Amino acid sequence: MAQAIDFYFDFSSPYGYFxxxxxxxxxxxxxRSVAWRPFMIGAAFKSTxxxxxxxxPMRGTYALHDWNRLARRWKVPFKxxxxxxxxxxxxxxxxxxxxxxxxxxxxxxxxxxxxxxxxEGRPMDKPEVVVPxxxxxxxxxxxxLAAVTAPVWKDRLxxxxxxxxxxxxxxxxxxxxxxxxxxxxxxLEEIERWLETGGW
Amino acid sequence: MAQAIDFYFDFSSPYGYFxxxxxxxxxxxxxRSVAWRPFMIGAAFKSTxxxxxxxxPMRGTYALHDWNRLARRWKVPFKxxxxxxxxxxxxxxxxxxxxxxxxxxxxxxxxxxxxxxxxEGRPMDKPEVVVPxxxxxxxxxxxxLAAVTAPVWKDRLxxxxxxxxxxxxxxxxxxxxxxxxxxxxxxLEEIERWLETGGW
Numbered sequence: 043m044a045q046a047i048d049f050y051f052d053f054s055s056p057y058g059y060f061x062x063x064x065x066x067x068x069x070x071x072x073x074r075s076v077a078w079r080p081f082m083i084g085a086a087f088k089s090t091x092x093x094x095x096x097x098x099p100m101r102g103t104y105a106l107h108d109w110n111r112l113a114r115r116w117k118v119p120f121k122x123x124x125x126x127x128x129x130x131x132x133x134x135x136x137x138x139x140x141x142x143x144x145x146x147x148x149x150x151x152x153x154x155x156x157x158x159x160x161x162e163g164r165p166m167d168k169p170e171v172v173v174p175x176x177x178x179x180x181x182x183x184x185x186x187l188a189a190v191t192a193p194v195w196k197d198r199l200x201x202x203x204x205x206x207x208x209x210x211x212x213x214x215x216x217x218x219x220x221x222x223x224x225x226x227x228x229x230l231e232e233i234e235r236w237l238e239t240g241g242w
Numbered sequence: 243m244a245q246a247i248d249f250y251f252d253f254s255s256p257y258g259y260f261x262x263x264x265x266x267x268x269x270x271x272x273x274r275s276v277a278w279r280p281f282m283i284g285a286a287f288k289s290t291x292x293x294x295x296x297x298x299p300m301r302g303t304y305a306l307h308d309w310n311r312l313a314r315r316w317k318v319p320f321k322x323x324x325x326x327x328x329x330x331x332x333x334x335x336x337x338x339x340x341x342x343x344x345x346x347x348x349x350x351x352x353x354x355x356x357x358x359x360x361x362e363g364r365p366m367d368k369p370e371v372v373v374p375x376x377x378x379x380x381x382x383x384x385x386x387l388a389a390v391t392a393p394v395w396k397d398r399l400x401x402x403x404x405x406x407x408x409x410x411x412x413x414x415x416x417x418x419x420x421x422x423x424x425x426x427x428x429x430l431e432e433i434e435r436w437l438e439t440g441g442w
Contacts, residue, residue, distance in 0.1 A: 089299045099289045100412040104425060114442045115432075212300040225304055228428045232315075242314045 046075045047233075048218040050206050052083035053130035053152075054123070055214035056109045057227040059160040062153065063118050064230055065217070072237035074219075078141075078149055080134040081203040086212040094127045112227070121163030128159075128167035131199070132190045136176060138198045139189035147179055154178060246275045247433075248418040250406050252283035253330035253352075254323070255414035256309045257427040259360040262353065263318050264430055265417070272437035278341075278349055280334040281403040286412040294327045312427070321363030328359075328367035331399070332390045336376060338398045339389035347379055354378060 047069050051058030062078075069076045087093065096102040106122075113120030133155045141148035154175040159166040166172055169190050176186040189195050206216070210223055217224040217233060222241065224233050236242075247269050251258030262278075269276045287293065296302040306322075313320030333355045341348035354375040359366040366372055369390050376386040389395050406416070410423055417424040417433060422441065424433050436442075 086300065090301050091293070091298065092301075093291070098291065100286065100407070100410055101290050101292075104410055104412070104423060107423065108425075111442070115435075207300075210300055210304055212304070223304060223307065225308075226428065228426065228432070231431050232428070235315075242311070 044074050045220055046077040048079055049076050050079045050081050050211045050214065050216040050218075052214040053080055053133045053155055053159060053166060054127040055083060056105075056120075056122075056160055058214040059156045060109075060112050060116065060118060061215040061227040061230060062156050063116060065215075065233075066149075068230060068234050068237070071234070074237065078137075078152055079202055079206065080130065080137050080152065080199075081206040081211065081214075082129075082131075082134065082199065083214050084129065085203050086207055089207065090212050092212070096126070119157075119161040121161065123159035123163055124165055125167060128165070130155075130166065132169040132172045133166055133175075135190045135192075135195040135199050136172060136186055138202065139186075139192075139195045140176070140179075140181065147181075150179055151176060151181075244274050245420055246277040248279055249276050250279045250281050250411045250414065250416040250418075252414040253280055253333045253355055253359060253366060254327040255283060256305075256320075256322075256360055258414040259356045260309075260312050260316065260318060261415040261427040261430060262356050263316060265415075265433075266349075268430060268434050268437070271434070274437065278337075278352055279402055279406065280330065280337050280352065280399075281406040281411065281414075282329075282331075282334065282399065283414050284329065285403050286407055289407065290412050292412075296326065319357075319361040321361065323359035323363055324365055325367060328365070330355075330366065332369040332372045333366055333375075335390045335392075335395040335399050336372060336386055338402065339386075339392075339395045340376070340379075340381065347381075350379055351376060351381075 047065070049065050051062065066076050095105040109120055137148050137152055140151050155166055155172060158164045158175060164171065169187055173183055173186050177183055209218060213225050215227055219233060219236055222236065247265070249261070249265050251262065266276050295305040309320055337348050337352055340351050355366055355372060358364045358375060364371065369387055373383055373386050377383055409418060413425050415427055419433060419436055422436065
């Protein structure tokens with residue numbers, strides 16, 4: 043069976059949010075699955091010297107316009123998370139904990155967190171605001187809260203982030219199709235073409 | 243007649259080079275013309291805090307991979323200009339001078355400069371290396387060399403760059419379709435969709 047497409051994203055990334063609505067369907071059209079891999083984009087920013095988009099003159103203005111335009115084009119609800127950007131440690135650690143026993147439920151959890159943050163504009167920065175998204179999927183509150191502070195899941199997120207950086211993922215979303223890197227929500231069409239043709 | 247699409251680019255931008263091969267055809271399919279507008283991206287970098295891509299860890303590595311991949315996909319020759327990046331004052335001023343009497347010849351000149359820089363990897367940073375591209379189009383060497391240091395064309399390039407920044411163009415290529423901004427070579431598909439549908 044063909045290798046899964048790696049989908050690296052930060053929960054605090056609007057472009058990751060938009061990509062999360064399309065990547066599974068694109069992959070499925072070409073017989074591929076997708077491995078969702080939240081990581082901490084801030085670690086990449088330390089290497090690249092980038093700062094969050096909205097803090098950048100001109101680029102921030104365009105990004106906000108672009109996100110609203112993408113929302114209209116793809117009929118995806120959009121409302122900026124507050125606070126934004128946010129450090130998505132709880133959601134990211136919780137994701138890997140859930141994924142360790144049930145990858146599909148982890149993906150459903152990620153979709154709920156993204157929807158809360160950028161579909162409804164709710165804070166998703168702390169364990170207590172993230173935990174209801176786990177509970178809605180039948181996960182026990184105390185188990186989730188314990189997992190997101192447990193060393194094993196802290197370490198797992200660190201390892202995933204380090205691996206992402208080693209592979210060259212410096213932004214969100216960042217995709218690998220058989221080790222071929224693609225950066226950005228606006229490369230989904232190119233990824234689809236790559237899958238159709240086998241690359242060039 | 244529908245308004246021309248504004249195509250802002252820096253002659254030192256590989257993504258601008260790739261876009262230059264496709265934007266006219268895309269526009270023409272929808273009954274539009276394209277106004278090519280070289281500008282000095284360095285002025286935008288002062289506002290945004292960006293630095294040239296190849297100087298950025300991770301991002302530079304990806305960009306180089308991406309440019310070679312784009313060249314294969316779109317069957318466009320690609321060889322990095324040396325030096326790179328370069329300050330394209332002569333080519334940009336010369337462009338506006340030529341365009342003032344013959345816009346089509348200015349576009350042909352721009353294509354020659356881009357091809358020299360990124361199709362053949364030749365230096366395009368100084369008047370004496372740019373002037374053969376003008377001569378090849380029947381332009382007198384001395385006229386070109388005089389124009390690229392004349393205050394009127396220095397001022398015109400400054401004004402075009404200031405106007406680009408006022409409109410929010412912080413990267414190359416940057417497009418405006420009826421004042422709707424699109425950043426990046428990877429938005430050409432979205433521009434085409436916008437033209438097809440009238441926007442969203």
